[in-house]
Amino acid sequence: MVSYVRAVLLLTLVYLALTSNLQASNIVVGVLLAVGVLALLRPQRRVTDWRAAGTAVVAVLRYIFVLAHDMVVSGMQVARIVLDPKLPIQPGIIAIPSGCQSELGTALSAHAITLAPGEMVVEIDDDGVMYTHVLDMAHAETAVAEAQELRVALLNKIFP
Amino acid sequence: MLTTVLLTAVYLSLLIHMGLIAVAVWRVWRGENVVDRLIGVDVVSTLFVAVLVLLALISRDSIYIDVALALAALGFISTLALAKYVADERMF
Amino acid sequence: METILQLLALTAVIAGTFFSVVGMLGFVRLPDVYTRLHATGKVGVFGVVLLLVAAAAWTPLGWGRAILLIILLMVAGPVTSHALASAAFRIGLHMKQPVRDDLRPDKAP
Numbered sequence: 001m002v003s004y005v006r007a008v009l010l011l012t013l014v015y016l017a018l019t020s021n022l023q024a025s026n027i028v029v030g031v032l033l034a035v036g037v038l039a040l041l042r043p044q045r046r047v048t049d050w051r052a053a054g055t056a057v058v059a060v061l062r063y064i065f066v067l068a069h070d071m072v073v074s075g076m077q078v079a080r081i082v083l084d085p086k087l088p089i090q091p092g093i094i095a096i097p098s099g100c101q102s103e104l105g106t107a108l109s110a111h112a113i114t115l116a117p118g119e120m121v122v123e124i125d126d127d128g129v130m131y132t133h134v135l136d137m138a139h140a141e142t143a144v145a146e147a148q149e150l151r152v153a154l155l156n157k158i159f160p
Numbered sequence: 161m162l163t164t165v166l167l168t169a170v171y172l173s174l175l176i177h178m179g180l181i182a183v184a185v186w187r188v189w190r191g192e193n194v195v196d197r198l199i200g201v202d203v204v205s206t207l208f209v210a211v212l213v214l215l216a217l218i219s220r221d222s223i224y225i226d227v228a229l230a231l232a233a234l235g236f237i238s239t240l241a242l243a244k245y246v247a248d249e250r251m252f
Numbered sequence: 253m254e255t256i257l258q259l260l261a262l263t264a265v266i267a268g269t270f271f272s273v274v275g276m277l278g279f280v281r282l283p284d285v286y287t288r289l290h291a292t293g294k295v296g297v298f299g300v301v302l303l304l305v306a307a308a309a310w311t312p313l314g315w316g317r318a319i320l321l322i323i324l325l326m327v328a329g330p331v332t333s334h335a336l337a338s339a340a341f342r343i344g345l346h347m348k349q350p351v352r353d354d355l356r357p358d359k360a361p
Contacts, residue, residue, distance in 0.1 A: 014320065016316070017316035017317060017319070017320050018229075018316070018317060018320060020316050020317060067326075071294075071298070071326075074294050075271060075294060075295055075298045078274070078275075078278060078290055078291055078294055078295050079270075079271070079274045079295065081278075082274050082277050082278040082281060082282070082291060082295075083274065083277075087281065087282070089282070089283075089287060090351045091284075091286065091287055091347050091348075091349070091350055091351065092347075092350050092351040092352035092353060093347070093350065093352070093353050093354050093355050094352060094354050095354040095355075110330075110334065111327070111330050111331070114293075114330035114333055114334055115294075115326075115329075115330055118290065120286065120289060120290060120293070120330075120333055120334065120337055121334050121337070122286070122334075122337045122338060122341050122355065123338060123341055123355060131354060131355045133286045133290075133337065133347075135287060135290050137351045137352060162255060162258045162259070162262070163258065165262065166258055166261060166262050166265070166310070169262055169265050169266060170265055172269075173265050173266075173268070173269040173303075176269055176272070176273065177269070177272060180272060180273065180276045183276055183280065184276065184279070187279065187280070193285070193345060194343070195285050195336055195339055195340040195343070195345060196285060196288070198336055198339070199279070199285070199288055199289060199292055199336060200279075202292065202332055202336070203275075203276070203279060203292050203296055206292075206296045206297065206300060207272070207296070209300050209325075210268070210272060210299060210300045210303050213300065213303045213304055213306075213307050214265075214303060216307050216311050217261070217265070217303075217306060217307050217310060217311060220310070220311050220312065221311065222307075222311050222312060222317070225304075225307060225311075225317055225318070225321065226317075228321065229317070229320070229321050229324070232321065232324055232325060232328065233324065233328075236324075236328040236331070236332060239332050239335070239336070240331070240332065240335050243332075243335040243336050243338070243339040244335070244339070246339045246343060247338060247339035247342040247343065248342075
C-alpha cells in the first residue's frame with residue numbers, strides 16, 4: 001500500500017512538472033493518469049525500512065553529487081583528448097566485478113560507470129562482472145576500482 | 161545590448177549545429193560499418209533536439225521544448241530498437 | 253536579475269555549442285566504434301543539457317520541464333551508448349590497437 005501511494009505520488013509529480021499547471025482539475029487528471037499507468041504495470045513488492053530513510057536520503061544526495069562531478073570531469077577529459085592533435089588514447093577492455101547483489105544495483109552501477117570519465121560498459125555477464133571499455137588505460141585500473149567501491153557503498157546504503 | 165549579443169550567439173550556434181547535422185548525415189551515408197551508421201543516426205536525433213531548443217531560445221516560446229521532449233524520447237527508443245535488431249537480427 | 257539570467261544563458265549557449273563541436277570532432281577523428289561512442293554519447297548529450305539550461309533561464313519555460321528533459325537525457329545517454337557498444341561487440345566489430353582486452357584474453361598483445 002505504502003509503495004503504491006508513493007508510486008502514484010511520483011508519477012503525479014512528473015505529470016505536474018511536465019504540464020506546469022497547478023490547478024486542482026489538472027492535479028486530479030494527473031492522479032487518474034498515474035493510477036491508470038500503475039494498473040498497466042505488474043505490482044512490485046519492496047520492503048521499506050523507515051529507520052534507514054535518513055541515511056538513504058543522504059546517500060542519494062551524495063550519489064547525485066558524485067554523478068554530476070563524474071559527468072563534468074568526463075566532458076573535460078573527452079574534450080582534451082579530442083582537441084589534442086596527437087590523439088593520446090590507449091583503449092582497452094577491463095573486467096570490473098560490480099559487487100552488488102541485486103540486479104537493480106548492477107544496472108545502476110553500470111549506468112554510473114558509463115557516465116564516469118573515459119569508461120563505458122560493453123558487456124555484463126551473469127555473475128555481474130562488467131566488461132568496461134576504457135579510453136586511457138595508463139592510470140585507469142586503480143582509479144576505476146576505487147570509484148566502483150565508493151559507488152557500491154553508496155548504492156548499498158540506498159537499497160539495503 | 162546584451163539581448164542582441166545573446167541573439168547573435170544563438171543564431172551562430174544554430175548555424176554551427178546545422179553544419180554538424182550535415183557532417184553527421186555524411187557519416188551515416190559513408191559509414192565504415194553498421195554500428196557506425198547507427199551512431200550517426202543517434203547523433204542526428206540528438207542534434208535535432210539541440211536545434212529545437214535553440215529555436216525555443218530564438219522565439220522565446222516554450223512549445224518547441226515539448227517537441228524536443230517527444231523527439232528525445234522517440235530517438236532514444238528507436239536507437240535502442242535498431243541496436244537490438246543489429247545485435248540479435250530480430251526486433252522482439 | 254534579468255541581466256544575470258541573460259549572462260547565464262549566454263555562457264550556457266557558448267559552452268553547449270563548444271561541446272557539440274567537440275563531440276562531432278571526436279566522432280570524425282577517433283579510430284573505432286567504441287572510442288567514437290565515448291565522444292558522441294557523453295559530449296553530445298552534454299551540449300544539449302547546457303542548451304536546455306540556457307532555455308530554462310531565458311524562455312518562459314519553467315524549470316520543471318527543463319529538469320525533466322535533462323533527467324531523461326542523462327538516463328538515456330549512457331543506455332544508448334551501452335546498447336550500441338553491445339551491438340558492436342555481438343556482431344564482431346573489435347577494437348583497433350587495444351592495450352588490453354579482457355573479453356578476448358587470447359587476442360591481447
